[in-house]
Amino acid sequence: MHELLTVDEMSRADRWAIAQGTPGLTLMENAGRAVAEAVTARFKRASVAVLCGPGNNGGDGFVAARHLSEAGWSVTLYLLGEREKLTGDAAEMARRWNGAIHPMTGDAVRGAGLIIDAIFGAGLSRPVEGVPAELIQAAARAGTPVVAVDMPSGLHGDTGEVLGAAFKAVLTVTFFRAKPGHYLLGGRRHCGELLLRDIGIGEEALGELLPHTYENCPSLWLGGFPRPEFGDHKYTRGHGVVVSGGMSTTGAARLGARAALRAGAGLVTLASPSSALMVNASQLTAVMVRAVNTPDELTAFLEDKRRNAVLIGPGAGIGGPTREKVLAILLSGAAVVLDADALTSFEEVPRDLFVAIEGYFAGPAVLTPHEGEFKRLFKDIEGSKLERARAAARRAGAIVVLKGPDTVIAAPDGRAAINTNASPELATAGSGDVLAGIITGLLAQSMAPFEAACAAVWLHGEAGRAFGPGLIAEDLPEMLPVVLRDLF
């Protein structure tokens, strides 16, 4: 499992390892050596400027400097602040460094072929300014490659937010587990390649910390991923329903329906207004189409409990009729995916939606807003993308998929995953409709909703990557067989 640790959890993991008998000095030695090894493995020998801060991140820097120097590299070390103020393990590692310790000034990186950034890591507590900020600018201007120890200085480990200024690293070496800030968008832009290195903290530390943030990887959900078994028939694989918009806005629902079928639902029916029946029918083959006009007709249609997962929103239209259909679906007990117009329709009355989701008869609900839709529904929720998705999931009592290049999937119980495999090609019209359809297809197969949402986001990302340039939304469902074949 790819757990992500907050800054606080990571420092508890360090303390746990120390309490279990691994000295802090050993952890620091391992961390610094891992950085030096990563550098020698990836870069041609160059003159290195090692920038050390006043805390333990700087301590790692002293160790890396020693190992690089022993390997024959030309190393110049700069310290922010006074050597006498170093304490604990960092002070000891400074004693073990035989070279000179230069005061860190604005021209510390001039002429360097490579920079090791060990100024601030997990202990960053305020915006970066003064000499470190000047060096961040100087490195960017000169285009000198930067290797960051743990986090690029200036980046917050929990939020991926840049405080003041931050190095743009080509490589970041972090320890034990990655942090949310490495993967949230701001952070990802600054980390470059991310290397995870073991420094001697036992996996059992996780049993103490019980982290609940993850990188979205198959290990998180593969165990619950539905696979057809011998003896299955189409009804045992679930029946997805996608609510179509009117005559001129039917394409989005068809994309969702196709994706739900490709994701493995046994049957998928498009619930279409009569006026759009011909348009839909003429373009569908494996997906079925039925005339369903009003909220009451939708209720009647969903009385057949085999129709167990419903998608509404793509092309649905904004307003009262869509709201009423959403409420009808929630009363039916089917699992529901609410996307696009189904979310915006509740802009003025979000409480009505959340109350209905919490309703006695309601099945699991997955909300798939992009940033704009999110703001309409959760106006007052602020913080990092991770914090916002989590808060929204708790408020709505639903799985929230907050979409973007760093899509976050959050559950009301606090679990959250950050997705890391999205390709920029996914930013294309209809891509979100396909994602909502994949979730629907997995829910129809009774996959648990958090896992279904995570799996769908990952499959969607892989499908985009597998297709590559020139991608349009129609290609995504057709890539699913390739992606699924690789997965199994």
Ligand SMILES: NC(=O)C1=CN([C@@H]2O[C@H](COP(=O)(O)OP(=O)(O)OC[C@H]3O[C@@H](n4cnc5c(N)ncnc54)[C@H](O)[C@@H]3O)[C@@H](O)[C@H]2O)[C@@H](O)CC1
């Ligand atoms: N035992 C441990 O805790 C281990 C820690 N390790 C390293 O230690 C790091 C965390 O060490 P620390 O908790 O000492 O924190 P840092 O070394 O990241 O930074 C803390 C120091 O920086 C100062 N500071 C923070 N933000 C500042 C700003 N914007 N401007 C000026 N000064 C600022 C603080 O006052 C403090 O002196 C990790 O990132 C990792 O690199 C590793 O050595 C592994 C073992």
Ligand SMILES: [K+]
């Ligand atoms: K750093």
